[in-house]
Amino acid sequence: MNHHFRCALGALSLLLCVVLPATAWADEAGFYKDKTVRLVVGAPPGGGFDTYTRVIARSITRHIPGNPRIIVQNMPGASFAISMNYLYNIAKRDGSVIAGTNSGLVMKQIVGVKGFKFDVNKFGWLGSAGKATPTCMVMSRTGVTDLKGLMNAPKPINFGSAGTLTREAPLILRDFVGARINLVEGYQGTSQIRAAIQRNEVDGYCSSWESVRVRARDLLKDKGGDRLVPVITSGDKNEPVLRNLPEFASSIKNEEDRSAFEAWLGPYKFFRSYVTPPELPKDRLQALQTAFRNTLDDPEFKAASKKIGIEISYLSGADVEGLLKQIFSIGPGAKARLQRLILGK
Numbered sequence: 101m102n103h104h105f106r107c108a109l110g111a112l113s114l115l116l117c118v119v120l121p122a123t124a125w126a127d128e129a130g131f132y133k134d135k136t137v138r139l140v141v142g143a144p145p146g147g148g149f150d151t152y153t154r155v156i157a158r159s160i161t162r163h164i165p166g167n168p169r170i171i172v173q174n175m176p177g178a179s180f181a182i183s184m185n186y187l188y189n190i191a192k193r194d195g196s197v198i199a200g201t202n203s204g205l206v207m208k209q210i211v212g213v214k215g216f217k218f219d220v221n222k223f224g225w226l227g228s229a230g231k232a233t234p235t236c237m238v239m240s241r242t243g244v245t246d247l248k249g250l251m252n253a254p255k256p257i258n259f260g261s262a263g264t265l266t267r268e269a270p271l272i273l274r275d276f277v278g279a280r281i282n283l284v285e286g287y288q289g290t291s292q293i294r295a296a297i298q299r300n301e302v303d304g305y306c307s308s309w310e311s312v313r314v315r316a317r318d319l320l321k322d323k324g325g326d327r328l329v330p331v332i333t334s335g336d337k338n339e340p341v342l343r344n345l346p347e348f349a350s351s352i353k354n355e356e357d358r359s360a361f362e363a364w365l366g367p368y369k370f371f372r373s374y375v376t377p378p379e380l381p382k383d384r385l386q387a388l389q390t391a392f393r394n395t396l397d398d399p400e401f402k403a404a405s406k407k408i409g410i411e412i413s414y415l416s417g418a419d420v421e422g423l424l425k426q427i428f429s430i431g432p433g434a435k436a437r438l439q440r441l442i443l444g445k
Contacts (some may be wrong), residue, residue, distance in 0.1 A: 148311025
């Protein structure tokens, strides 16, 4: 029997191959030929997620059977909930719409945030292009240069929030660690938060270091009071800037709070994930999963990613589904603590 082979170097340096029967590959090529695939991103232009998605969009067309046109559609709002509600309830379930999702939505579903009209377990998971290392930064103009200074600041420091990680990490820093923080909400994405920092509306924020090191590199390099200073991280000792920073886990003294933090951190292993609507035909989902993996292994994609400084760390759809099972087994104590933190209950 003829088969269509697509191979890539996978975890543990094993050569993993997905074998799709030639007839199935031809069927998918026939479906996608001359079609347009929309790649929806639930964030505004200019932020980290938008950057990742546009780089992926430029390469993935070469790896989807039939080589369809790819367009990126920004659908910001409610910390990705609007785009995920759209994908789950409105988008065609035929593989013509893919969405990039912030994995922080997983914990929001677990704790019962309102407005979610979807179940993350029912999406078709293509995989993840990047993890997140939650890190919090403060502008040096505040006089705060480290975690101790943030905990002993004469008045609370205003932190900008665009929801999910940018909202929840400051709350963890405030309620679990004891930092003096006032949360300023309502921004649409980290690009708006950075603009607010430059207007002196806020003086700090939390985000993924993988995004900060690229999108905020000018602020990180500035001198005097205009410098953005990292003060705490979730730990990435391969990154020189973070190497000597205190970590959340060791800074949280209460055992129940620390357990809740570790549960909250789990989804950030697959932070920049890409999904399809539920109930996609099996061969089509498999073809898209293969295309996603091969895109991240594409030399042109790697060169483009390196050029703009974004970090790629691949997890397969199956890997993500395995992590979801672990995360949804969260203990009742940790769940209750995170409900109080995220929902204010």
